Amino acid sequence: AQSVTQLGSHVSVSEGALVLLRCNYSSSVPPYLFWYVQYPNQGLQLLLKYTTGATLVKGINGFEAEFKKSETSFHLTKPSAHMSDAAEYFCAVSDQGTYKYIFGTGTRLKVLA
């Protein structure tokens, strides 16, 4: 069965520093990949997604992610962290041809002033 691993349940970065949140999936067949952000007491909001085509995907709020098939990874990055980026981030996968999302356990990002 498909699974998603997010390394690091908590990540702290200084304001202005690089943000790197890690996501690995288990399928041998490239799935569809997503990153969602969840602010306190709010629902999940889509940051970006990979389906096919260009492996470097740009999303909202300056985030981007790169699909690396050889590493079965879809890490999320942002060059310069902002205080407003503090939230919980979820990676999700969906096998091609299905609508079922499998979510990772999430990474809580803390941005230090």
Next chain:
Amino acid sequence: EAGVVQSPRYKIIEKKQPVAFWCNPISGHNTLYWYLQNLGQGPELLIRYENEEAVDDSQLPKDRFSAERLKGVDSTLKIQPAELGDSAVYLCASSRAAGVPNEQFFGPGTRLTVL
């Protein structure tokens, strides 16, 4: 465009009591999902509707959970009777039926506390 609406936002009940959650999806979204999110975990799918039909309810604990989506718009998720372990956030999401993969739009959730 209005987002996915859920109510109530918070609910505290005693164990063995019934509870119901309501969801109004984005207008025009035929697919509706209910997810369970435990503390420190990602959402897990409970049930998916295509219009009024439950097309995937394999993860719904049917002994105590039930759901309906009359007329293919609003949906209600019910727990009867609630147990202590049901304390969690219940998320509703919706998406357009056409196009794969379809982006799921999430509501703010209902935080349930069972005492």
